[in-house]
Amino acid sequence: MDNPKLKLTRRQWLNSVGATSALALLGGAHAFAATGKAKKLDADVIIIGAGLAGLQAAIILEDEGARVLVLEADNRVGGRVHTLDHIEGRPEAGGSEVGSGYARALSMLSRIGSPATYKWAEAIQLPFALHIHGKLIDPATWEKSELNDLPLAERASFGMGPFALAQTTMPRPSPLEDLSSWLDPRHADLDVPFDAWLKNRGVSDAALRYLDAIVPVDSAREISALWQLRAAKVSPLMGSIDSLRSLSAGMSRLPEGMRALLKGEVRLETPVSAIREKTDHIEVVTRRGATLRASRVICTVPAPVLRTMTIEPGLPPLQHEAVQNIAYTRGLSIFFRVDKPYWEEDGMPASTWTVGPLGRVFRHSMTDGGYYLWNFRSGISARGYERLTDAEAGARALSEFIAVRPSVEGRVAPMAISSWDRNPWTLGHLPVRAPGQIKRFGDVLGKPHGRLHFAGDHTAVLMTGMEGAMESGERAALEVLQA
Numbered sequence: 001m002d003n004p005k006l007k008l009t010r011r012q013w014l015n016s017v018g019a020t021s022a023l024a025l026l027g028g029a030h031a032f033a034a035t036g037k038a039k040k041l042d043a044d045v046i047i048i049g050a051g052l053a054g055l056q057a058a059i060i061l062e063d064e065g066a067r068v069l070v071l072e073a074d075n076r077v078g079g080r081v082h083t084l085d086h087i088e089g090r091p092e093a094g095g096s097e098v099g100s101g102y103a104r105a106l107s108m109l110s111r112i113g114s115p116a117t118y119k120w121a122e123a124i125q126l127p128f129a130l131h132i133h134g135k136l137i138d139p140a141t142w143e144k145s146e147l148n149d150l151p152l153a154e155r156a157s158f159g160m161g162p163f164a165l166a167q168t169t170m171p172r173p174s175p176l177e178d179l180s181s182w183l184d185p186r187h188a189d190l191d192v193p194f195d196a197w198l199k200n201r202g203v204s205d206a207a208l209r210y211l212d213a214i215v216p217v218d219s220a221r222e223i224s225a226l227w228q229l230r231a232a233k234v235s236p237l238m239g240s241i242d243s244l245r246s247l248s249a250g251m252s253r254l255p256e257g258m259r260a261l262l263k264g265e266v267r268l269e270t271p272v273s274a275i276r277e278k279t280d281h282i283e284v285v286t287r288r289g290a291t292l293r294a295s296r297v298i299c300t301v302p303a304p305v306l307r308t309m310t311i312e313p314g315l316p317p318l319q320h321e322a323v324q325n326i327a328y329t330r331g332l333s334i335f336f337r338v339d340k341p342y343w344e345e346d347g348m349p350a351s352t353w354t355v356g357p358l359g360r361v362f363r364h365s366m367t368d369g370g371y372y373l374w375n376f377r378s379g380i381s382a383r384g385y386e387r388l389t390d391a392e393a394g395a396r397a398l399s400e401f402i403a404v405r406p407s408v409e410g411r412v413a414p415m416a417i418s419s420w421d422r423n424p425w426t427l428g429h430l431p432v433r434a435p436g437q438i439k440r441f442g443d444v445l446g447k448p449h450g451r452l453h454f455a456g457d458h459t460a461v462l463m464t465g466m467e468g469a470m471e472s473g474e475r476a477a478l479e480v481l482q483a
């Protein structure tokens with residue numbers, strides 16, 4: 001690999017494995033637990049959060065002889081990977097697609113026993129019908145459609161209508177040399193509002209209006225162009241749409257399989273409220289008031305949850321400011337049961353993508369036949385749903401759906417809702433960076449603070465999503481081993 005950062009990481013890994021293997025020769029698991037002090041500790045390392053970041057860190061540390069204790073607030077492992085096993089079709093409420101560049105996730109899947117997979121692009125019906133300017137059209141007709149208000153240079157759509165603009169407006173080749181270059185101060189001038197940067201590059205106002213509905217925040221003004229360039233840089237590493245895979249039995253089988261590899265305890269329904277560093281150890285206080293002690297702590301909770309926790313001594317000012325201000329997108333999934341094939345009624349593809357409040361609705365094939373619909377909303381399409389009950393959200397989504405595709409009336413019904421904004425252990429969907437936040441905060445969110453280390457997708461440097469979460473867990477585990 002040409003990337004010096006990747007080389008460094010591998011070298012650090014080899015160094016740490018070398019160091020800990022030497023310790024293991026001197027006493028195996030006792031490498032961590034040999035001292036009198038260690039005996040009084042509840043674990044060598046306490047890991048807060050049993051999402052992919054926390055489980056990845058726990059497995060690496062345990063492989064190297066550490067006694068780990070994982071504390072998880074929820075009643076299940078997986079965090080933002082959550083298969084709704086109790087709903088027909090077992091829809092995914094969180095992370096589901098694994099790309100060909102997901103080295104850690106793929107290697108972990110083979111370690112837990114290579115579960116069966118299916119091709120994501122075959123399960124989701126593509127292409128989708130487009131709903132634009134109040135009309136439902138076939139995406140193949142968009143380029144020449146009278147509804148297409150884009151200038152000639154922006155009309156090409158690769159069968160995705162204006163949704164292709166997210167890709168076609170990106171410069172090729174990318175100004176970012178490698179995966180970690182988004183943090184390089186040389187690129188700080190790109191940490192500006194995405195809309196202003198695109199306008200400067202000659203993108204039309206009409207295209208910018210569509211992009212407002214495509215970005216995962218309320219408007220392209222609210223997201224950093226450098227963050228979008230980072231996403232575009234990672235995207236080819238995830239692989240082509242054909243290489244995206246999901247687990248046939250549900251993505252939750254990945255974190256559950258990881259948990260099964262651990263000898264140490266994963267204590268569920270144990271929310272942590274405070275972390276306190278002492279002279280020769282670190283304490284974790286649970287909401288029920290128990291105090292647990294360890295040599296090191298790895299905290300993997302999403303930044304909006306970290307804001308609610310007490311950390312003593314407090315984080316350095318810049319890290320504190322980053323935790324308080326890092327932006328998260330909204331994320332809402334509404335799953336519909338399909339009682340009758342409405343697409344036979346209106347003759348359009350069953351999946352629908354809109355620039356309006358409905359967001360996108362994908363038809364998903366179930367492994368044992370039949371379909372369900374996944375209405376995913378982020379940015380403006382999720383706005384206003386925060387305060388609704390599930391029943392109110394389902395009814396509102398259904399009426400928005402009927403307005404776009406009258407043929408769904410009486411043929412589909414909401415069956416499950418998942419809101420990551422309302423989930424008290426997430427309080428948001430995915431981390432993003434607002435303009436100026438990369439220049440100001442860099443990678444400070446992942447910096448260790450004494451005996452306290454941080455992981456989670458918000459601290460990943462190279463990859464994003466599930467692979468980013470696992471990368472961050474690996475980095476934090478290496479920090480602990482090297483310490």
Ligand SMILES: Cc1cc2nc3c(=O)[nH]c(=O)nc-3n(C[C@H](O)[C@H](O)[C@H](O)COP(=O)(O)OP(=O)(O)OC[C@H]3O[C@@H](n4cnc5c(N)ncnc54)[C@H](O)[C@@H]3O)c2cc1C
Nearest residue numbers: 049051052053073079080095097272425456457465466469
């Ligand atoms: C709808 C959706 C779709 C997605 N699709 C994809 C995809 O297709 N591909 C992809 O790669 N990624 C995808 N992602 C992103 C991916 O799921 C996440 O990036 C990844 O799972 C984050 O893992 P994590 O361990 O960093 O955080 P989390 O999974 O959020 O784990 C944090 C854990 O900490 C626990 N916790 C929180 N507070 C406390 C506390 N006080 N005490 C103890 N425990 C606590 C939480 O319950 C949780 O289990 C998607 C995400 C969502 C929401």
